[in-house]
Amino acid sequence: MTLSPIDDPLTAPFFHAAAEKRLTVQRCDSCHALRWPPLSGCPECRSRSTTWVDVAPRGTVWSFVVYHRAFQAALKDQVPYTVAMVQLDDGPYLIGRVTPTDDPLAVGDRVEAEFLDVDGLPAVRWRAV
Numbered sequence: 001m002t003l004s005p006i007d008d009p010l011t012a013p014f015f016h017a018a019a020e021k022r023l024t025v026q027r028c029d030s031c032h033a034l035r036w037p038p039l040s041g042c043p044e045c046r047s048r049s050t051t052w053v054d055v056a057p058r059g060t061v062w063s064f065v066v067y068h069r070a071f072q073a074a075l076k077d078q079v080p081y082t083v084a085m086v087q088l089d090d091g092p093y094l095i096g097r098v099t100p101t102d103d104p105l106a107v108g109d110r111v112e113a114e115f116l117d118v119d120g121l122p123a124v125r126w127r128a129v
């Protein structure tokens, strides 16, 4: 059985926040490092004490790829689609789909989070601004 990310205790806070149109990441209670993806311990200081904190839903494209072949059957009607690694203004990097626009995406583009419902699950996508 596969646990839905909204039901997984490690990732649930992110998805519940996304459902409320907020972007949240873990902050280490010991060294205050922000991190994504969620982990049970801090990679910087190994503390296991964590608090979820809201961050600004904006960032800069650090890298991206355009998928021309679907890696999952459910995505075959969506190719080509773009997935970007975005460095948030608050520091951490998040990976996510990019909403297509008429202009081609470029490294360094500014993006803003969009909060969507995809098949009943909250999702975060990026839109160039």
Ligand SMILES: [Zn+2]
Pocket: 028, 029, 030, 031, 032, 033, 042, 043, 044, 045, 046, 047
């Ligand atoms: Zn830490």
